[in-house]
Amino acid sequence: MSHSGSWLDLADDTGFGLENLPHGIFSTADRAPRTGIAVGGWVLDLAGATGDPVHTTGTLNAFLAAGPPAWAALRAQVTDWLTDPAHRDHVQPHLVPRADVTMHLPVQVGDYVDFYSSRHHAENVGRIFRPGSAPLTPNWEHLPIGYHGRAGSLAVSGTPVVRPRGQRKAPADDLPTFGPSTRLDIEAEVGFVVGVPSTPGTPVPVGAFADHVFGVCLVNDWSARDLQAWEYVPLGPFLGKSFLTSVSPWVVPLAALEAARTDPPARGTAVLPYLDDAGLRWGLDLTLEVRLGGELVATPPFDQMYWTPAQQLAHLTVNGAAVRTGDLFASGTVSGPGRDQRGSFLELSWGGAEPFALADGTPRTFLEDGDEVAVTATAPGPGGTRISFGEVTGTVVPALEVAPPVTG
Template sequence: MSWLGLPEGTGFGIDNLPYGVFSDASGRRRTGVAIGDAVLDLAAATGDDVHATGSLNAFLARGPRAWADLRDQLTGWLTDETHRGRVEPHLLPRDAVTLHLPVEIADYVDFYSSRHHAENLGRMFRPDSPPLTPNWEHLPIGYHGRAGTVQVSGTPVVRPSGQRRAPADDAPTFGPSQRLDIEAEVGFVVGVGSELGRPVPLAAFADHVFGVCLVNDWSARDIQSWEYVPLGPFLGKSFLTSVSPWVVPLAALEAARVAPPARDVPLLPYLDDAGADPWGLDIAIEVRLNGELVSCPPFDLMYWTAAQQLAHTTVNGASLRTGDLFASGTVSGPAADQRGSFIELSWGGAEPLALADGTTRTFLEDGDVVILTATAPGTAGGRISLGEVTGRVLPAR
């Protein structure tokens, strides 16, 4: 129990304590921890300059021991009323501060790890072939994204322009994307880097990864479909990737850990997690369009876990850096209302999604607002919040 008198059902209880970066009227950016409807100013409360740098990177680089020690200290401060006089002056109303990108992104990698999403796209685009490519069940497929366009929730989504070629066109045309889409994902933030040339094994996942955030990997499907052969996504993805302002520590997700789905083929040793502590996660995502709930993608069905994704990222000797972000890829389930993208919800535009106001959508229109939220089981028996990712679509410039 906390002396704060937390709101009933809050997703930001003692068992969560996610980290972010905020500013108040002073304009100074520093690290905060969400608790109930408040933000605890860590720079002021701890007196540690690492929390006054304007990003989480310097703290994350200290590693798991420092992460655990601070979490223990915060738990003690917020549950033992003898600390109230020290802590309470540094609690600020969450609605009175501005939240910023929590991490200086070093590298950004996005994966393609939902079997249901991959099979849906395969059936759309390769109806006369098996829905999965031959490599899909053997390795986590991914692409290297553009770190500089990873931005915090609330950043406007300016409709991108580029080359696109419709099936009936003889040549490509240039203009605003007509098939602007979302991808509901979960992201993983690297705290501790690794040595170049030394792979990171599955068992070392928690030695390097600090926590998770929500990700919306906005996608221009028409630009992407024209450019992606033979090298993969580029301008159809790189215009914006939105992340939640809060990074939830892995320690807060212990109760959410589950075994991943059964694998259909034997895995190579560096990816084989049979008999290991599982890193599947029971995270429930909700997707809202203009306030209406349109999808509930289930993260626990993801075929490839974050530990496997990290092991695959580094198996060739690639090094990790503090601030690296890697995302799960679109999260989708077997049901129509569990699809994490509009290309699936509208089946490539062939089956428009009917909304409660009588309108329909195939892809996003200017003015649309998309909000992703997510929760997971907490160690105290309730549910913890991963916050939200919001984006409003603006016309092309």
């Protein structure tokens, strides 16, 4: 017996112990995409172990729609299977080495919303994009600002990042130019996966967050800052964001994050009643790590986020908009007060004006072709354990060559 009494040989620092049990969609050479749970170095094939066809669909949506009682029942069953040696003969044939699986996008996403919830990030961006003006817009402390993203551009971790092309206009230029983005960036974010849909016309109160949201993943909202700067006034992000958003393959259940719940930072401005989440403790003590080519360049702290996911969901639905099973909403870039806590290269290099140095002294600003970025995160678990969120990765490849139009 080891690691919370499991008969599996689980390392004490696995991050994928029985305290976690994240859900994802995996395939192997001889198995079509199906639902699995990561435990140690294995994936438990739920389709095989349970015999339930809900786990054979190639997406988590059908299971997530069953709601919190079904989520809790499966979690209890899997925990029992992995702790009671009497179940070993049944379970062991359905354990697949994690090294042998291919991971897929965990949910079929109908709608994707990206928020802007880090005060440190928002102030940094305001100072970079609007020097001489107030760093925060007048509405920022009153509501969680967000935009509706493009669900069709969501892809699982590891998907290549094709450098986007588009219009950009430098301040000194009279007219815009067209071509590959020269200011390609990352945004280290945390995503929330909706399980139970809401009713159109009926807002979701802050206290009902866990009735609808199943779990948490990592998100990298790749951003073309030059395209974004030219297009975003007056309607906000569009082509500078819509080319790719990467999602980690494992969704950590909210049930695994009880020890990570915390109060958000104190707010200087009172919020309207529908956003009042005092005492709910839906801040989360997650530590993110951003690596460029394997080198750690930033450690953004999620517990510094001004707006909580419960407030984000309440605001998203307050006008009567409904969420559906599989919907994803993300936190926005996670940044802290320190320079080494900034979750975007825009901030790390201060808009390109102050390059940051790698360990060998190489100065860097924005992403270059061939760069690989990995975002990981952990959170405290029960009994001093750590909960791992895995990673979300992407490697930048050159912009596609666009053939001239055929005429005549």
